[in-house]
Amino acid sequence: MKTLADIFVHTLKDVYYAENAITKALPNVAKAAKDAKLKQAANDHLAETKDQIxxxxxxxxxIGLKAEGEKCDAIEGLxxxxxxxxxxxxxxxxDAxxxxxCQAVEHYEIARYGSLREWAKELGHDEAHTLLSGILDQEKATNNKLTNLAISSINKT
Structure with a gap:
């Protein structure tokens, strides 16, 4: 990778792989969760992630490319x-x-989508910028929901 366009495409493939991996992992989180609201949050995010794909x-x-993923070591680790x-x-x-x-995954996604969105803008990919902005907003909202769930019930002892 030598250009902003190169890192943009590489990161786009990385996040595409990550979102697909997340759709396979979230059912395990929902199944393992004991708290009903946490189960629901995992299931809701699964549906949202499928839409994001x-x-x-x-x-x-x-941007004239076929959708394809590239292995994402970060999401594999999470x-x-x-x-x-x-x-x-x-x-x-x-549950805690x-x-x-789940928030660690959200923070990873927020970082990636934030960079992708700004790179798309810089590269003149207006449609990509708009689409990526929408996903970024969703990821931030999900993170806020998880924070509120943690504060209101999950982290209570």
């Missing part, structure tokens, strides 16, 4: 960490840990 396909199309938590934690620690793991 469709939007990413539009982003690829808008999912592996979450899987370990599911195996090792119990009681109130499980799962919520924190």
């Amino acid at each position: 469709e939007v990413l396909k539009q982003v690829f199309k808008s 999912i592996k960490e979450t899987d370990g938590l599911i195996e090792e934690a119990s009681g109130t620690a499980l 840990g799962l919520l924190a793991a």
